[in-house]
Amino acid sequence: MEELLGEFIAETRETLEPLAGEIVAWESDPSDRARLDSIFRFVHTVKGSCGFLDLPRLEKLSHAAESALAEVRTGDRTPDRKLVNAVLAIIDRIGEYVEALAAGETYPEGGDDALILALEDNEIVAPEPTPAAVAQQQSAPRAPARSIRLPVELLDRMMAGVSDMVLARNELSRRLRERGGDAIVDTAFERLSACVAEMRESITRTRMQRIDGLFSALPRMVRDLSAELHKQVHLIIDGGDVELDREMIEMIRDPLTHIVRNSIDHGIEGAADRAATGKPAIGTLRVDARQSGNQILIEIADDGRGIDDEKLLAKALAAGLVTRERAPRMDRQERLELIFAAGLSTAQAVTAISGRGVGMDVVRANVERIGGTVEIDTNLGRGTRLTLRVPMTLTIIPALTFAVGAELFAIPRGAVDEIVRSYGGSVEVETVGSAPVARIRGERVPVVDLAKLLGVPSHVPAGRSILVVVRASSGERYALSVDSVQDHEELVVKPAAPAIMATGVYAGTTLPDNGRPMLLIDPAGVAQVAGVRAPDAAIPARAEAEEARVETVPTLLFRACDHAVRAIRLSLVERIEDVAASAIARVGGRLRLSHDGRILPLFGCDAAMPDKDGRVRVLLLGDGTTEIAHAIGEVIDIHALAPDFLPAVEPGPIAGVMLVGEIQVELVDCFWLFGQAGVAALPPGRPLCVLDGSDPWMRDILRPIVEQAGYRVGWNGEGDEAAAVAILSVDKAPAAPLPAASVIRLRATADETAASAGSIYRYDRHGLIAALAAAQGRR
Amino acid sequence: MDDLKLIARIAGQEVALSADAVESVVEIDAITPVPLAATHIAGLAALRSRVLTIVDTYAALDLGRSPRDGVIQAIVVTIDNHLYGLMVDEVVDVAAIIGDPQPLHVGLARGWAGAALGLVEHQDRALLLLDPARIVAGPLAAAA
Numbered sequence: 001m002e003e004l005l006g007e008f009i010a011e012t013r014e015t016l017e018p019l020a021g022e023i024v025a026w027e028s029d030p031s032d033r034a035r036l037d038s039i040f041r042f043v044h045t046v047k048g049s050c051g052f053l054d055l056p057r058l059e060k061l062s063h064a065a066e067s068a069l070a071e072v073r074t075g076d077r078t079p080d081r082k083l084v085n086a087v088l089a090i091i092d093r094i095g096e097y098v099e100a101l102a103a104g105e106t107y108p109e110g111g112d113d114a115l116i117l118a119l120e121d122n123e124i125v126a127p128e129p130t131p132a133a134v135a136q137q138q139s140a141p142r143a144p145a146r147s148i149r150l151p152v153e154l155l156d157r158m159m160a161g162v163s164d165m166v167l168a169r170n171e172l173s174r175r176l177r178e179r180g181g182d183a184i185v186d187t188a189f190e191r192l193s194a195c196v197a198e199m200r201e202s203i204t205r206t207r208m209q210r211i212d213g214l215f216s217a218l219p220r221m222v223r224d225l226s227a228e229l230h231k232q233v234h235l236i237i238d239g240g241d242v243e244l245d246r247e248m249i250e251m252i253r254d255p256l257t258h259i260v261r262n263s264i265d266h267g268i269e270g271a272a273d274r275a276a277t278g279k280p281a282i283g284t285l286r287v288d289a290r291q292s293g294n295q296i297l298i299e300i301a302d303d304g305r306g307i308d309d310e311k312l313l314a315k316a317l318a319a320g321l322v323t324r325e326r327a328p329r330m331d332r333q334e335r336l337e338l339i340f341a342a343g344l345s346t347a348q349a350v351t352a353i354s355g356r357g358v359g360m361d362v363v364r365a366n367v368e369r370i371g372g373t374v375e376i377d378t379n380l381g382r383g384t385r386l387t388l389r390v391p392m393t394l395t396i397i398p399a400l401t402f403a404v405g406a407e408l409f410a411i412p413r414g415a416v417d418e419i420v421r422s423y424g425g426s427v428e429v430e431t432v433g434s435a436p437v438a439r440i441r442g443e444r445v446p447v448v449d450l451a452k453l454l455g456v457p458s459h460v461p462a463g464r465s466i467l468v469v470v471r472a473s474s475g476e477r478y479a480l481s482v483d484s485v486q487d488h489e490e491l492v493v494k495p496a497a498p499a500i501m502a503t504g505v506y507a508g509t510t511l512p513d514n515g516r517p518m519l520l521i522d523p524a525g526v527a528q529v530a531g532v533r534a535p536d537a538a539i540p541a542r543a544e545a546e547e548a549r550v551e552t553v554p555t556l557l558f559r560a561c562d563h564a565v566r567a568i569r570l571s572l573v574e575r576i577e578d579v580a581a582s583a584i585a586r587v588g589g590r591l592r593l594s595h596d597g598r599i600l601p602l603f604g605c606d607a608a609m610p611d612k613d614g615r616v617r618v619l620l621l622g623d624g625t626t627e628i629a630h631a632i633g634e635v636i637d638i639h640a641l642a643p644d645f646l647p648a649v650e651p652g653p654i655a656g657v658m659l660v661g662e663i664q665v666e667l668v669d670c671f672w673l674f675g676q677a678g679v680a681a682l683p684p685g686r687p688l689c690v691l692d693g694s695d696p697w698m699r700d701i702l703r704p705i706v707e708q709a710g711y712r713v714g715w716n717g718e719g720d721e722a723a724a725v726a727i728l729s730v731d732k733a734p735a736a737p738l739p740a741a742s743v744i745r746l747r748a749t750a751d752e753t754a755a756s757a758g759s760i761y762r763y764d765r766h767g768l769i770a771a772l773a774a775a776q777g778r779r
Numbered sequence: 780m781d782d783l784k785l786i787a788r789i790a791g792q793e794v795a796l797s798a799d800a801v802e803s804v805v806e807i808d809a810i811t812p813v814p815l816a817a818t819h820i821a822g823l824a825a826l827r828s829r830v831l832t833i834v835d836t837y838a839a840l841d842l843g844r845s846p847r848d849g850v851i852q853a854i855v856v857t858i859d860n861h862l863y864g865l866m867v868d869e870v871v872d873v874a875a876i877i878g879d880p881q882p883l884h885v886g887l888a889r890g891w892a893g894a895a896l897g898l899v900e901h902q903d904r905a906l907l908l909l910d911p912a913r914i915v916a917g918p919l920a921a922a923a
Contacts, residue, residue, distance in 0.1 A: 160829060454814035454815055497832040499915075503814075509830045511828060511829075518811065519811070
């Protein structure tokens with residue numbers, strides 16, 4: 001509030017000064033429309049600010065003057081000497097009042113009514129200014145102005161000037177180095193450099209502003225809106241001290257306002273509805289800002305009813321925004337993104353606050369115009385979170401520069417975790433399917449070949465690249481394969497032209513010291529374009545490697561076609577899709593799905609049971625070689641669950657039963673399904689590998705690897721066929737001895753200890769496959 | 780009304796651009812390519828401390844690619860607060876051309892038609908008046 005008041009005082013003082021001239025001019029010619037307009041604007045602005053700042057006396061005065069002037073503007077009243085005098089008296093009073101505010105004094109009571117009365121269109125003679133006002137005028141010691149207002153263009157010009165200066169300094173530095181040492185010149189140059197650097201920093205700071213200024217208007221807005229809608233909303237604001245470019249703050253003001261309005265209007269339910277669903281009567285709206293690399297993240301989260309993506313799709317279909325053909329191919333996120341489509345409103349009824357179908361599309365357009373993004377995340381019945389990511393442009397960010405082909409690129413230093421050589425001892429790059437994956441100290445990280453992604457020729461032979469391990473602000477962690485790393489530099493990043501931002505992989509442009517423009521890579525954009533997924537779903541091995549004690553496997557819970565709740569290991573789920581029921585047919589003795597030109601065996605139901613739109617939801621499962629489909633009713637959730645489960649009585653589509661919360665859930669046995677699919681049936685000639693069947697990790701995670709390596713898997717204690725190889729864990733002694741020609745021992749920790757000498761780390765896939773291959777060769 | 784027009788040659792044709800849109804004319808020696816960008820984005824170049832997005836006008840007008848040998852002349856324009864350099868064969872002249880552009884009655888190739896605002900007359904010749912913003916928007920936007 002303090003800050004706003006200060007701003008109000010500065011602004012009013014500033015407008016009053018030129019206004020003095022206008023008033024005099026208006027006095028001499030009351031019919032001058034332009035003068036009248038500027039005086040009207042002044043009192044109008046003052047009135048608006050006063051309402052917000054809770055200054056009732058000023059508000060009353062300015063309101064009276066505004067009404068009188070409005071009558072003049074509409075021609076209902078002709079300005080006469082008396083009116084001009086009265087308006088002038090009020091403007092004087094506003095000035096005195098503001099000075100009193102600035103000095104922190106209380107302006108003497110009284111006299112206002114007389115001034116207002118003088119405005120009335122009647123014959124009452126206006127009283128002379130009260131003595132109090134006169135006294136104030138004479139005594140008010142005007143506090144010296146502590147701040148000035150500058151046009152942003154001037155700051156921009158200063159910034160450009162300083163950048164030019166830095167370039168000139170660098171040029172000079174190069175020349176000096178070529179000439180060779182002269183200690184006196186060098187010292188003088190050092191001083192110059194320090195001055196330039198300091199100046200650059202302070203000018204950058206002049207453009208930065210705390211986001212507080214943007215957030216301070218929210219409490220009032222939330223209060224008014226919730227009162228109007230008869231809802232109770234608790235607003236939590238966090239991160240107001242985050243700084244960003246002041247122009248950027250202006251650009252996100254409208255989008256933020258709109259999102260907050262939407263949340264209260266559509267998101268948060270009325271108290272009765274909330275109580276009915278077991279939520280606290282008071283809704284919570286959380287607005288949170290934080291810095292992440294060169295981006296500012298602003299999150300607006302409510303605990304309201306969430307957004308129903310199916311409903312959204314239905315609306316979009318009805319509005320003709322999505323074609324019938326496209327609709328079934330859209331995944332959940334794509335359906336949610338429809339909220340940003342122009343002309344789509346999810347509100348049941350159009351309200352005065354929002355819901356006219358203009359809004360979210362404008363929000364996204366505005367945010368994208370400044371190089372930002374809007375993301376939406378919602379949980380039906382539990383709330384919605386919108387994340388605005390905006391760049392902190394015109395700031396100097398530390399960056400790492402690297403070469404790909406003939407070009408240099410930069411990446412924000414904050415996003416870089418580590419830099420490794422792809423051919424170093426501790427790193428190996430293997431190919432999984434078509435995608436390269438690097439193993440760095442036992443951790444698997446997807447590799448994005450930047451040269452390939454950008455379509456530029458790489459200058460180093462395959463396998464000799466440098467891996468820059470980055471963590472994108474959206475959570476993905478991956479290794480960027482580049483030719484060579486150049487330098488750490490401080491770069492001034494500016495937004496790139498829309499045509500360049502449209503590629504999605506750049507965060508902006510920068511002009512490094514060599515004077516050749518360079519592109520700044522956006523780690524999150526590259527992840528998206530390259531299709532790298534966030535680690536929680538993509539690489540379960542990592543989470544387990546870090547917390548060896550609490551092992552969990554990401555598991556998808558779904559409601560099956562027979563309405564039972566079942567679970568499936570997420571690592572095997574490639575996609576969730578809605579397919580047309582007509583694509584499912586009983587052919588060749590079983591249900592099959594025709595999908596994308598392939599025929600996949602379909603499990604999970606006895607006959608296609610389409611929903612009202614004639615569609616069936618299926619999980620597409622793959623083990624790398626075989627693909628099968630599994631019909632489901634609906635997806636419930638994804639849980640990280642312990643690998644343990646109670647095995648089923650006999651082998652079948654259900655591997656066993658596990659406990660999720662309080663509910664018994666059947667775990668689908670994907671390997672049995674793959675086996676049934678016929679394609680994955682193992683030829684009998686394969687050597688046998690015996691595993692400890694009592695160890696769920698071995699059953700669930702190790703088995704596919706062993707089978708891929710060309711073995712049949714058997715369990716210890718079943719049958720007495722001599723096995724070619726046995727795999728046992730160092731830490732967990734098997735229940736029964738494993739008779740085998742050779743034994744592979746696995747340890748749970750990455751570090752080799754004396755007790756586990758000669759063993760292989762259990763997530764060292766490469767080492768394990770090599771050992772299995774060696775055992776096969778020895779036979 | 781400002782009647783000054785910049786006359787430049789693109790693909791052998793003399794064309795006019797309204798001079799108030801033009802900030803300056805520069806010579807570019809090095810262009811940093813922008814992989815994955817639309818074809819008419821030739822790359823980036825530095826204009827003192829500022830970065831110019833260089834537009835390949837040939838590509839923007841659906842005429843193939845601009846020649847890239849020797850020193851390249853570019854017309855600097857500001858559109859939506861971004862600075863662009865439009866590659867031209869040569870800047871010929873700056874001239875005051877009186878009168879509003881005449882509507883086009885000739886059938887133009889799609890690329891030219893997308894960027895043209897009309898015809899203006901200069902020294903008894905008809906010149907196409909091009910809109911820099913439409914050139915910057917590129918061939919796709921112009922065709923839409």
